[in-house]
Amino acid sequence: MQYKRFNDTYMLRIDKGEEILKSLTALCEKEDIRLAEVSAIGAVDKAAVGVYDLEQQAYHREDLEGLMEIASLQGSVTRMNGKPYIHLHTTLADQQNKTHAGHVIELRVGATCEMFVRTLPGEVIRKRDEEVGLNLWNF
Amino acid sequence: MQYKRFNDTYMLRIDKGEEILKSLTALCEKEDIRLAEVSAIGAVDKAAVGVYDLEQQAYHREDLEGLMEIASLQGSVTRMNGKPYIHLHTTLADQQNKTHAGHVIELRVGATCEMFVRTLPGEVIRKRDEEVGLNLWNF
Amino acid sequence: MQYKRFNDTYMLRIDKGEEILKSLTALCEKEDIRLAEVSAIGAVDKAAVGVYDLEQQAYHREDLEGLMEIASLQGSVTRMNGKPYIHLHTTLADQQNKTHAGHVIELRVGATCEMFVRTLPGEVIRKRDEEVGLNLWNF
Numbered sequence: 001m002q003y004k005r006f007n008d009t010y011m012l013r014i015d016k017g018e019e020i021l022k023s024l025t026a027l028c029e030k031e032d033i034r035l036a037e038v039s040a041i042g043a044v045d046k047a048a049v050g051v052y053d054l055e056q057q058a059y060h061r062e063d064l065e066g067l068m069e070i071a072s073l074q075g076s077v078t079r080m081n082g083k084p085y086i087h088l089h090t091t092l093a094d095q096q097n098k099t100h101a102g103h104v105i106e107l108r109v110g111a112t113c114e115m116f117v118r119t120l121p122g123e124v125i126r127k128r129d130e131e132v133g134l135n136l137w138n139f
Numbered sequence: 140m141q142y143k144r145f146n147d148t149y150m151l152r153i154d155k156g157e158e159i160l161k162s163l164t165a166l167c168e169k170e171d172i173r174l175a176e177v178s179a180i181g182a183v184d185k186a187a188v189g190v191y192d193l194e195q196q197a198y199h200r201e202d203l204e205g206l207m208e209i210a211s212l213q214g215s216v217t218r219m220n221g222k223p224y225i226h227l228h229t230t231l232a233d234q235q236n237k238t239h240a241g242h243v244i245e246l247r248v249g250a251t252c253e254m255f256v257r258t259l260p261g262e263v264i265r266k267r268d269e270e271v272g273l274n275l276w277n278f
Numbered sequence: 279m280q281y282k283r284f285n286d287t288y289m290l291r292i293d294k295g296e297e298i299l300k301s302l303t304a305l306c307e308k309e310d311i312r313l314a315e316v317s318a319i320g321a322v323d324k325a326a327v328g329v330y331d332l333e334q335q336a337y338h339r340e341d342l343e344g345l346m347e348i349a350s351l352q353g354s355v356t357r358m359n360g361k362p363y364i365h366l367h368t369t370l371a372d373q374q375n376k377t378h379a380g381h382v383i384e385l386r387v388g389a390t391c392e393m394f395v396r397t398l399p400g401e402v403i404r405k406r407d408e409e410v411g412l413n414l415w416n417f
Binding site: 174176178188189190191192193199201210211213214215226227228229230238239240241242259260261263268270271273275276277278 | 371
């Protein structure tokens with residue numbers, strides 16, 4: 001990965017073979033990014049996306065391989081347990097032009113990923129909500 | 140819903156059972172937000188999305204139920220007739236990992252919705268365009 | 279097209295019949311925009327989207343006609359060979375509520391397109407990478 005800061009925004013290029021969640025976490029740790037809005041496009045060759053099942057409080061997971069376009073990738077950097085907490089959702093298009101979408105469990109870059117990380121001042125810490133079984137923004 | 144302002148940006152958490160368009164409208168009225176760029180992810184359990192039919196000047200409406208991920212939600216806050224005008228488009232993934240997308244008619248939160256509302260100074264008022272049958276940005 | 283600047287951000291309305299890549303390029307040339315994050319929604323009536331094939335170093339192209347919603351449109355303005363370089367990905371929904379997504383080859387507006395172009399200071403120049411066959415961000 002390579003990156004450069006422009007005012008409040010980091011532009012992050014993630015390279016073939018690198019994992020997007022890990023790369024973004026590494027950037028946040030290195031640059032002490034505590035709060036940010038994230039958006040990206042690119043192409044991946046391995047992905048796992050999830051759709052949440054509220055009754056089971058677990059994600060239906062879909063595993064995908066082969067080069068896919070990231071049509072959109074959106075989400076945030078917040079904090080939990082003293083560490084960066086990355087939460088991203090994506091829409092992908094595969095080689096058969098079929099679309100897949102959901103919560104990002106894993107995304108491995110297949111060609112490049114071009115990400116904007118727009119930092120905000122302060123921090124937001126997530127807190128577990130037992131009713132929905134998720135870690136929610138807590139102001 | 141809960142929210143907090145960070146410089147020019149409101150982070151808005153919309154909770155289970157709340158309607159996204161209504162919640163965002165309430166935020167805009169309470170905080171006098173007149174112009175903003177909006178993006179969000181989350182999960183909903185009831186949705187209606189539309190695809191515009193130019194000849195009929197009406198939306199083909201698709202009604203959806205069951206927990207679905209918001210893979211992306213993008214749009215704007217402008218003004219019309221002295222009130223906030225919310226215009227959002229979304230891509231959803233359902234429990235069968237099938238994707239749905241279009242103009243947001245209704246979105247009821249099913250787990251949480253995490254929204255960034257980036258305000259801009261000034262205002263943009265929409266004006267009806269009879270050729271396309273839509274209320275367009277008017278500078 | 280019509281546009282107006284609000285601080286660091288241009289709001290760009292692209293009208294029926296206009297091509298989105300050409301319109302955004304024209305804005306960048308006229309206003310000397312060298313670096314920006316782009317997001318938009320709207321409706322198009324002609325589109326070509328691509329999914330990259332790494333082995334062939336070429337895009338599988340899907341051509342689409344009929345009014346379609348732009349559920350999301352994301353990407354960037356950078357520079358290459360002394361000119362603006364626009365890179366956008368999109369998710370579309372057609373009249374049968376089917377979704378299509380990928381790298382934007384062509385998008386002709388069918389009703390309206392509402393775009394935010396958030397400028398950043400400085401410039402990023404792309405450089406051809408022979409391994410992946412794409413022009414990558416080069417810091």
